[in-house]
Amino acid sequence: MTVLKTDHMTMRFGGLTAVKELNLEINQGEIVALIGPNGAGKTTAFNMITGVYRPTEGSIYFEEKEITGLKPHEITKRGMARTFQNIRLFKELSVLDNVFIANHLHLKSNFFQAVLGKLQPNFLDKVIGERRYKKEEKEILEKCYMLLEKVGLLDLKDEKAHSLPYGLQRKLEIARALATEPKLLLLDEPAAGMNPKETHDLTGFIRQIRDDFDLTVFLIEHHMQVVMDISDRIYVLDYGINIAQGNPYEIQNNQRVIEAYLGVTEDA
Numbered sequence: 001m002t003v004l005k006t007d008h009m010t011m012r013f014g015g016l017t018a019v020k021e022l023n024l025e026i027n028q029g030e031i032v033a034l035i036g037p038n039g040a041g042k043t044t045a046f047n048m049i050t051g052v053y054r055p056t057e058g059s060i061y062f063e064e065k066e067i068t069g070l071k072p073h074e075i076t077k078r079g080m081a082r083t084f085q086n087i088r089l090f091k092e093l094s095v096l097d098n099v100f101i102a103n104h105l106h107l108k109s110n111f112f113q114a115v116l117g118k119l120q121p122n123f124l125d126k127v128i129g130e131r132r133y134k135k136e137e138k139e140i141l142e143k144c145y146m147l148l149e150k151v152g153l154l155d156l157k158d159e160k161a162h163s164l165p166y167g168l169q170r171k172l173e174i175a176r177a178l179a180t181e182p183k184l185l186l187l188d189e190p191a192a193g194m195n196p197k198e199t200h201d202l203t204g205f206i207r208q209i210r211d212d213f214d215l216t217v218f219l220i221e222h223h224m225q226v227v228m229d230i231s232d233r234i235y236v237l238d239y240g241i242n243i244a245q246g247n248p249y250e251i252q253n254n255q256r257v258i259e260a261y262l263g264v265t266e267d268a
């Protein structure tokens with residue numbers, strides 16, 4: 001099944017076309033990379049797919065249903081999650097609390113509102129609500145523990161997020177994304193800031209979570225070794241234009257891609 005499809009997806013900022021008529025097609029279970037030099041339009045493409053920007057032109061389909069123009073939280077609810085180039089964690093909160101909070105999209109009872117005193121339930125509702133809250137809290141905690149175990153952070157669950165080394169903060173971000181139970185996971189530069197050992201382990205880690213959580217993965221990455229090791233297929237952007245697509249071997253040997261990366265012009 002096609003999990004993600006974009007049809008002539010375009011984003012203009014004034015006179016600048018950051019992404020031009022991009023056609024992507026990503027299938028269930030694939031690991032696909034989006035690469036390109038700085039400013040090529042990769043993050044803009046992610047921002048359109050996840051609802052941060054509405055495309056100026058073109059359409060986006062998730063699991064064959066149109067999602068163009070939906071809000072980010074609506075897209076998350078349908079089963080898409082992302083991490084960010086600049087890590088976004090609650091830095092003063094513990095590792096566990098960071099994952100716990102990320103579950104809120106899946107809570108059936110509105111306990112966050114209740115906790116904040118915004119709801120005034122009658123006595124019976126309150127008793128039932130509290131019982132349900134306790135049951136849900138227990139279930140969520142179990143899920144958080146499972147997620148932290150999967151990403152190798154269970155032993156650090158009580159540490160503050162900001163005290164973790166950068167590479168582990170990235171893994172915590174991934175655990176937070178997994179907490180929303182996505183089918184498609186978008187990773188924006190997962191290797192950034194990782195040390196050589198973490199970078200080396202990243203390929204196995206991403207494949208493992210893809211298999212364990214039945215995911216499809218779409219990632220932006222600058223680290224070419226990671227891209228070539230991990231990707232089933234690669235799309236290349238240059239100045240907003242999709243100049244190539246193919247498997248790692250095809251991309252490594254594509255003259256247009258080599259020129260885009262080396263900055264060679266056609267008359268040079």
Ligand SMILES: Nc1ncnc2c1ncn2[C@@H]1O[C@H](COP(=O)(O)OP(=O)(O)OP(=O)(O)O)[C@@H](O)[C@H]1O
Binds near residue numbers: 040041045
């Ligand atoms: N909100 C915005 N307003 C105006 N221009 C923008 C905006 N966001 C991005 N751009 C421009 O669009 C182009 C593509 O930027 P984008 O961040 O998508 O590239 P990128 O491939 O993700 O780059 P990098 O690898 O450096 O993160 C750039 O020229 C950038 O300056």
